[in-house]
Amino acid sequence: MSRSPAVSRRFALTALGAGAAWALGLSEQRPVRAASSGPRNFIGIYMPHGMARELWVPKPGFDISYTDSVLSPFDDAVGFGQSFREQITTLEGLDLSTGMAAGTVGHDGSRVLLTGSGGNGRNASIDQFLALEQGLGQGLPLSSLVLGVGAAGPALGTCISYAKGGSALPKIIDPEQTFQQCFAQWLVGNDPAALAQAAAERKRGKSLLDYWRVEIAALAARAPESERDKLEQHANALRELEQRLDGGLAACTPPTAPDPSQFPSLQAYQGGEPYFDTVTNLQIDLLAQAMACGVTRVATLFLSDLTRTHFDPQLPEDVHIDVAHRYDSKGRAGGGGNPSTWQALGRQNRYTYSKIARLMQRLSERDLLRDSVIVAMSDMGDPARHSSRQIPTLLAGGWGGLLKGGRHIDLGATGTPNNRLLVSIQQAFGVNSDSFGQSSDPSLLSGSLDLT
């Protein structure tokens, strides 16, 4: 693994690519609406293991600081600089209905969270839809940042970001790689020889891009409709590469390059677990700084659980089996259940939320929280039942003034398709459409939620 070059105090990052229509002309990016109002950034987060509902639902008056409350990190000014109680909304009652209709359930439910589609869906997840199809990522060095902790592979159950066409996107799980992708390529040293070398490389890179674009266009001319999404994705990737190579400077405060000795191993099941807490913090900090620096406006983060991390000595080694699988809920109707199992799952849930509180703190410090849409969901409601119903959902950030925080919205026990949340998100970003996702049952796709 190559080490990052030293970061100069004043550094430059490339922005504002040529923005010229690309050779294929398959699709033109549409500019998002004028950013005078509404949100500017989107962050989607996967949280593991469903929810201890008993410790999640706020008490009357949006009390989230009761004993053992899972939400308490959002009202912890000592731990996170301020209380975010008024910048969060808990949303109960969403079902992964399109997934259930397609048999994409249980551990595969993460496929449905941001796509509103089952495993056979071909639409992009909301993050990629906003970044590429709606132009939120236009002209930026990275149209989006897809991050994870512990598992890089683009497998059905471990991804929430999907490209148009339906393929899962790989995640960056190495903070050093996150740094490289976001910042390091744009570092310009003061050494004239290095500057000349960078200029020569830029020229070579541009000639390569021109060459590949013509090849993609030739391939697209021969390819059937079914393969066009793949080539469009490839062409979008070329365009982003060009933005990385281009000139154009934007100043911002540089983050420090992560020190790889802090995370000698990264992969789950291969010894990475003890470093997951450190890795998670670094990913969050780099993500917030990337947004502050204008590197990207769209990101997703696939969080890991505490299994084998030995982070919380009060939890068993295998949180997945011995906590999530053993959760014994009293259910919505109340009565029954085993409170000690709520406590255990609640510890895992609270840990996850503490990371989201950290992200909110970092965004707030950079004056980005008000204009950010943060959505955190698990793939399951009751994890012991591997249930795709009653998905615990946290809406956070100011949504550019469009989200009224400090409240709990209960959509009821009957189940509302999560597509409605995705419709509400796209509408918050100015997309004038009442439908999102794909399903054999179109009635699941339309409608929105009143979040104001």
Next chain:
Amino acid sequence: MLAPALRRLSVAELEQSASAVLGAAVDYRDALPPDARQADFSRNIGQSVDSLTLRQLYDATRTASASVTLDRVVFPGCAARAQPSDAACQHETVATLAQLAFRRAPSEAELTRLLALFNTGAEGGTFRDGVQLVLRALLGSPQLLYESTLGDGPPQAGAVRLSQSELASALSYGISGTPPDAELLAAAAAGELTSGSERQKQATRLLGRAETLQLLQRFVEEWLGLEQLPQLAKASSVVSGFPALSRAMQQETRSFVGDALGSGGGDLTTLFAGGYSLVPDELAPIYGIQPVAAGTRVSLRGVSRVGLLQQSSFLSVFAHESESAPVLRGKAVLVRVLCRSVPQPQELGINVVPPAPDPQSTTRARFERHVSDPLCATCHSQLDPVGFTFENFDAIGRLRATDMGQAVDTHGSISLDGASLELADSVALADAIAHSEELRSCAARQVVRFASGRSDPAAEAAFVEETAHLPASWRGTLLGLFLSYVNSDGFAWRSAP
């Protein structure tokens, strides 16, 4: 019939393809994101060139090209001493490299564009600088990154035939995981690959390559889900040092598959019930045998292990961290080995609450609750009696006589080829499966999924139908199935767009 497609090569295939162009081994494993899976297989048409993959590929190919030396055999003899302005050597070098990258002869227009890149790279520099930029262009070229099966020529009865160069690539990647070699490209250039028997002859020639063995080993691993081994953890209460053990498990299965391929063409009866294995030293205590010399067959029928299903790789993957998993094992046998479909409980509206460990109760007794619930019993009356036959193996496939202090019960049952069979244990299960028609048709389906990179029930059914007419020695061996598929019309034709 399969639809035309562009398949982005898997990471392993990208390495092989880049190595062929560079004339030296390339390692992309840590440089590129892992493969996306579809129908369990890493070579599939769902793979794409996303932004992260492209950025990482850009960096990896720059690194790989930077260390190139022009004395490698892939380069024409003139290259090592040529001046950057040597037009003849430029042309020869670029044409040679482009043919390796595109897996066909480049057109003059393509050469012109590559030569322009050469001159950009060589400007103010050396011949090698020009070569380097051309190499970067080729290693990142869509023509290298995608295996095209679009077909060409006029449609005939709603179908188009793959072009000669497409046939060469599909054959080579599908049999050996590598780009076509010179002999195969020559056969393509001569138009010989239209003939199914010629394709089969070429595929037979490739069987001797080490890469072919690796590809077929990967096929078996991905078919049975064994590639999940490096991502497994086992509870410390079960075993310590599992990562090292799991590498030995992988090694056992690869050696065994290699042995079965070498001696009987990957005979399905041998793979599932050959009664022997090649056991690494680390596994000898787990199997309750004395260590044997590496590469030596050892009979394991006496210790209840007759084939792949009783190897600790399979038994560990389909187990929980601390206990056996009859449901996972049963499902793996039915879905992966016999190609049956089993719905997920959530699809049926069934809530899943796995039974908690109970020191008074065996795993089997806890899971037998399934059949007392009529809704669960719909599927579990098929799954569990298969999974229970493995109950004499624990979470890492170690033989056990008792579970929670009580004697294990391995009896079970299965319906196979239309007959209901009572089974004493998983050895009886494996013996029955190994000789069944269902295994042979499922293996044929899996070969189509692997080779075509997708799950296409109609195309699979068509090939199963074709194999029904083959001699038993062909339809009952992996090599026979792969060679037959290469020979088939389903391999060479695509639906007209």
